[in-house]
Amino acid sequence: MEGKTEGAEKKPAKSGAKATVTQPQLGFLGMCRWAWTQLTTMRVALILLLVLALAAIPGSLLPQRIQDPGRVNKFLENNGAWGRFLDAIQMFDVYSSVWFSAIYLLLMVSLVGCIIPRTKQHWKAMRSAPPKAPRRLRRMPGYASFASAQGEAESREIADQAFLDSAEARLKKSGYRINRQADHVAAERGYLRETGNLVFHIALLMATLTMAIGSLFGYEGQRILVEGETFTNSLVSYDSFEPGSYYDADNLPAFRLKLDSFTSTFDDQAAGNQFGQPRSFDANVTTTVDGKNEKHTLKVNEPVRVNGVGVYLTGNGYAPEVTVRDAQGNIVQSGPQVFIPDGGDPGYTSEGVIKVPDSAGTQMGFVGVFLPTATQNQDGELVSSFAELRNPYLVMSGYTGDLGLDSGVPQSVYSLDAENMTEMSDESGNPLIIQLAEGETQKLPGGGSVTFDGVKKYIAVDISQDPTQALMLISAILVLAGLGLSLFIPRRRVWVRIKDGDAEVAALARGEDPMVERAVADLVRGLRDPEPDDDGEESDAER
Amino acid sequence: MDVNTDLAMWSNQLIISAMIVYAFAMIFYAFDLFGSRELKASQTAVGSTARPSSVRRTNRKTASTAVLDRPGDDDSAAPAPSTRKNRRRGARIGTSLLVLAVLLHAAAVLTRALSVARVPWGNMMEYVLTATTITVIVYLVVLIKKDVRYLGTFVSGGVLLCLGLAITVFYTPAAKLIPALDSYWIAIHVPIAILSTALLYISAILAVFQILKSVHETKDPKWLRFMHRLPASTDLERTSYTIAAVGFITWTFTLIAGAIWAEVAWSRYWGWDSKEIWTFVVWVIYAAYLHARATRGWGPTKVAVLNLIGIASVIFNFTVVNVYFNGLHSYSGLD
Numbered sequence: 001m002e003g004k005t006e007g008a009e010k011k012p013a014k015s016g017a018k019a020t021v022t023q024p025q026l027g028f029l030g031m032c033r034w035a036w037t038q039l040t041t042m043r044v045a046l047i048l049l050l051v052l053a054l055a056a057i058p059g060s061l062l063p064q065r066i067q068d069p070g071r072v073n074k075f076l077e078n079n080g081a082w083g084r085f086l087d088a089i090q091m092f093d094v095y096s097s098v099w100f101s102a103i104y105l106l107l108m109v110s111l112v113g114c115i116i117p118r119t120k121q122h123w124k125a126m127r128s129a130p131p132k133a134p135r136r137l138r139r140m141p142g143y144a145s146f147a148s149a150q151g152e153a154e155s156r157e158i159a160d161q162a163f164l165d166s167a168e169a170r171l172k173k174s175g176y177r178i179n180r181q182a183d184h185v186a187a188e189r190g191y192l193r194e195t196g197n198l199v200f201h202i203a204l205l206m207a208t209l210t211m212a213i214g215s216l217f218g219y220e221g222q223r224i225l226v227e228g229e230t231f232t233n234s235l236v237s238y239d240s241f242e243p244g245s246y247y248d249a250d251n252l253p254a255f256r257l258k259l260d261s262f263t264s265t266f267d268d269q270a271a272g273n274q275f276g277q278p279r280s281f282d283a284n285v286t287t288t289v290d291g292k293n294e295k296h297t298l299k300v301n302e303p304v305r306v307n308g309v310g311v312y313l314t315g316n317g318y319a320p321e322v323t324v325r326d327a328q329g330n331i332v333q334s335g336p337q338v339f340i341p342d343g344g345d346p347g348y349t350s351e352g353v354i355k356v357p358d359s360a361g362t363q364m365g366f367v368g369v370f371l372p373t374a375t376q377n378q379d380g381e382l383v384s385s386f387a388e389l390r391n392p393y394l395v396m397s398g399y400t401g402d403l404g405l406d407s408g409v410p411q412s413v414y415s416l417d418a419e420n421m422t423e424m425s426d427e428s429g430n431p432l433i434i435q436l437a438e439g440e441t442q443k444l445p446g447g448g449s450v451t452f453d454g455v456k457k458y459i460a461v462d463i464s465q466d467p468t469q470a471l472m473l474i475s476a477i478l479v480l481a482g483l484g485l486s487l488f489i490p491r492r493r494v495w496v497r498i499k500d501g502d503a504e505v506a507a508l509a510r511g512e513d514p515m516v517e518r519a520v521a522d523l524v525r526g527l528r529d530p531e532p533d534d535d536g537e538e539s540d541a542e543r
Numbered sequence: 544m545d546v547n548t549d550l551a552m553w554s555n556q557l558i559i560s561a562m563i564v565y566a567f568a569m570i571f572y573a574f575d576l577f578g579s580r581e582l583k584a585s586q587t588a589v590g591s592t593a594r595p596s597s598v599r600r601t602n603r604k605t606a607s608t609a610v611l612d613r614p615g616d617d618d619s620a621a622p623a624p625s626t627r628k629n630r631r632r633g634a635r636i637g638t639s640l641l642v643l644a645v646l647l648h649a650a651a652v653l654t655r656a657l658s659v660a661r662v663p664w665g666n667m668m669e670y671v672l673t674a675t676t677i678t679v680i681v682y683l684v685v686l687i688k689k690d691v692r693y694l695g696t697f698v699s700g701g702v703l704l705c706l707g708l709a710i711t712v713f714y715t716p717a718a719k720l721i722p723a724l725d726s727y728w729i730a731i732h733v734p735i736a737i738l739s740t741a742l743l744y745i746s747a748i749l750a751v752f753q754i755l756k757s758v759h760e761t762k763d764p765k766w767l768r769f770m771h772r773l774p775a776s777t778d779l780e781r782t783s784y785t786i787a788a789v790g791f792i793t794w795t796f797t798l799i800a801g802a803i804w805a806e807v808a809w810s811r812y813w814g815w816d817s818k819e820i821w822t823f824v825v826w827v828i829y830a831a832y833l834h835a836r837a838t839r840g841w842g843p844t845k846v847a848v849l850n851l852i853g854i855a856s857v858i859f860n861f862t863v864v865n866v867y868f869n870g871l872h873s874y875s876g877l878d
């Protein structure tokens with residue numbers, strides 16, 4: 001293998017020199033050929049690999065749109081011109097950027113240009129006999145010479161051939177391919193090493209292509225489901241939906257999924273920073289496919305797979321059930337409202353809004369926090385000290401006016417645009433603070449009331465389909481298998497020559513092979529077996 | 544939630560005991576490596592620090608680890624011209640102490656695992672605890688095949704440093720797993736990652752020795768005199784490469800297993816999460832290392848430098864990425 005590498009290195013060096021001399025006549029085609037030979041050298045592949053490693057790093061230092069567009073926007077807000085500059089050079093979309101793509105595409109081209117000739121060469125090598133022995137064997141990394149015992153027989157010639165027969169048999173038994181010549185046996189083993197190496201490189205190409213294709217033909221969507229709700233797999237049921245370019249969203253596989261109940265437990269025993277950490281998230285769901293119901297437990301590491309679509313548990317939280325009444329006592333809003341937990345808070349302090357568009361006259365809106373286990377901290381502030389529902393508490397402020405729902409601008413259900421609204425105030429003119437424990441009701445200043453009925457739980461699920469996953473798995477297995485063969489199968493050539501009873505054994509490693517000398521020693525020992533005194537030979541062979 | 548705090552406390556005690564023994568192992572190994580320019584001097588140095596009674600004790604221990612040492616001695620006979628019988632007492636004692644230390648260390652891992660009734664790698668402290676054990680075991684396994692006792696100082700020293708960090712900066716009380724980690728994939732993905740780290744670390748120390756040795760071979764500066772008995776730099780290079788090659792395969796497995804786990808947990812096998820990015824970066828650097836070795840124009844020293852860049856990225860992946868980068872993989876157990 002090393003030899004081949006050298007060959008690949010020499011060629012471009014030559015044509016490179018030529019290019020500088022005969023540049024004017026090179027022409028477009030010549031330029032292309034030159035670029036191609038350059039690109040397919042090991043040196044360039046190596047440089048591209050190093051550049052790829054380097055290019056992948058910024059994506060871990062800066063927020064990326066594929067992960068968290070919100071953080072990208074925040075970064076842009078805080079960094080002005082510098083942020084805009086980074087955005088212009090695609091630093092927030094590193095892995096789909098022009099420059100990152102260019103690097104790995106060049107690498108892929110280089111890979112193809114490397115695989116094709118090597119495959120041809122290997123194919124030929126596998127079908128031709130091992131090369132004959134070079135004239136001088138003494139310089140090989142593994143070498144031994146000794147006098148064959150059969151030398152005393154009546155005919156030297158017959159004895160020599162018998163010796164070669166036995167060498168051939170031995171080598172064959174250890175998996176060598178044989179080329180028998182008049183005065184020597186040439187043998188080679190370990191073709192699988194190069195096969196493995198080629199499989200590895202081809203599988204890498206496969207994996208990269210699969211990754212690209214997978215994103216075209218799959219989709220990914222999100223949905224929040226409150227206990228008791230049912231999800232029907234159709235476009236309108238998704239909170240967000242990102243199809244690949246070639247995904248046909250009209251043909252989503254049909255199924256329904258109902259969240260029956262969700263249980264979460266948190267650690268109230270452990271010490272230090274482990275206190276309050278989550279310990280289990282179990283969602284009991286029922287799936288319906290073709291009218292058939294099936295119960296599953298959906299967990300963080302146990303997605304539910306229905307009809308080729310995977311449903312993954314990615315989040316959870318609380319949805320306080322709140323009833324709002326108008327001045328006449330009519331219910332204008334009721335039911336669970338999804339509150340989003342603050343990611344960093346182990347106590348699950350959650351924020352949410354309640355919009356009441358249907359109240360007579362003006363619209364109402366409420367913004368607040370939900371505390372699963374409300375406690376006062378040292379400063380007298382209300383905080384949540386634990387994530388389970390031990391002392392659920394709702395703290396909100398209220399607004400009246402125009403919610404802006406008819407403005408045509410799409411609105412988040414989790415935030416309130418209070419621009420055209422006025423904050424409710426209490427009798428003394430201070431902003432109204434609504435504080436409710438479970439079951440409590442508070443009157444609103446303009447008549448009407450808010451009631452905190454109870455709490456339901458909800459889950460956030462990712463729903464996605466990637467038809468290329470199986471192919472990816474196969475590629476990955478081939479990568480690993482090819483690599484194992486290519487790094488650990490020793491490839492070596494062995495020659496056994498005899499002339500008038502003087503035997504020579506030599507071995508040459510092709511690629512890494514710490515065992516060449518040992519292989520020669522073993523073979524010599526085997527060939528000299530008939531001799532009684534075994535001890536003296538080893539040192540002979542070592543030399 | 545049924546965490547056995549007694550066992551967890553025992554585990555902490557065992558860590559401290561192991562650290563003490565590692566410290567002694569390091570000192571003896573260091574004597575062997577640096578202090579033996581004049582053979583006699585090293586012997587008296589060892590003799591004077593140990594009281595007669597303890598000398599007898601260590602002798603007995605040496606006998607029990609002689610199995611470990613013997614094949615190595617054979618091996619080193621080739622590169623190092625004179626390996627006299629009584630030489631290298633420091634290294635022998637070092638190895639014996641290291642075996643003792645790793646037993647205590649393994650017991651610490653075991654008690655920690657038992658205290659929480661799960662695999663002992665749920666947070667950074669536990670990861671370090673296990674990774675260091677595996678590093679010492681890898682070293683001892685390599686020792687059976689080859690005399691690499693010149694690495695002893697840096698194996699015991701590195702492990703000592705890591706354990707020190709584990710019980711201070713990374714300290715995390717014993718507790719159950721968070722749901723995100725509660726999967727059988729943790730038992731597949733993480734131990735192989737740990738094994739890779741151990742292999743790549745040992746390969747990297749060898750790479751450092753290789754570079755120093757080649758300086759010793761060409762320029763022979765005074766401060767590198769102690770290297771005279773190390774194997775030739777080509778030999779060191781080959782050992783370093785072989786171990787890194789194994790490490791690369793296990794790292795490839797880590798990456799693939801991680802991707803499969805990511806699909807199960809997050810609905811996609813690859814999403815360029817910061818941990819995924821760095822696992823990829825590490826992988827590409829070592830791929831480059833393997834390529835460089837087969838590329839003309841890249842001498843062994845340059846290749847060894849790539850190996851060192853590789854280990855630097857492994858360490859960065861474990862420390863900085865875990866602690867400071869936010870991503871889905873926030874399992875450091877730190878706040």
Ligand code: HEM
Nearest residue numbers: 001002040041042045107110111114197486487830833837
């Ligand atoms: C996607 C980019 C590539 C990656 C990740 C990659 C990775 C690897 C790895 C890990 C090895 C080590 C296996 C071994 O030593 O047998 C290897 C070997 C090899 N690669 Fe690549 N490779 C890439 C591209 C290329 C390209 C473009 C070429 C051709 C110019 C190439 C030629 C070789 C050769 C000849 C070997 C055998 C080296 C030896 O004798 O040890 N590779 N590659």
